[in-house]
Amino acid sequence: MNDIIVYTQHDCPPCKIIKMFLTEFGFSFTEKNINEDERSRQELTHTYNSYSTPTIVIGEEIITGFDLERLKKVLEIKE
Secondary structure (H helix, E strand, O other), X not given: OOOEEEEEOOOOHHHHHHHXXXXXXXXXXXXXXXXXXXXXXXXXXXXXXXXXXXXXXEOOEEEEOOOHHHHHHHOOOOO
């Protein structure tokens, strides 16, 4: 499995849900809070052309916003 990066920010309920979801299914991830780290904010906007959180990067896949169904598909989670 590729590394998972989750771009978050303060007061973002969908970010919290995504982090809980990943943890519940046993996935480790790197959280990059764009409020606390200018480099992460620039990475999010310039590298991934995203301006919203959560943005989840898994290998070549970029999931912008709260899209639990797409996340399940990318991670091959069958419920």
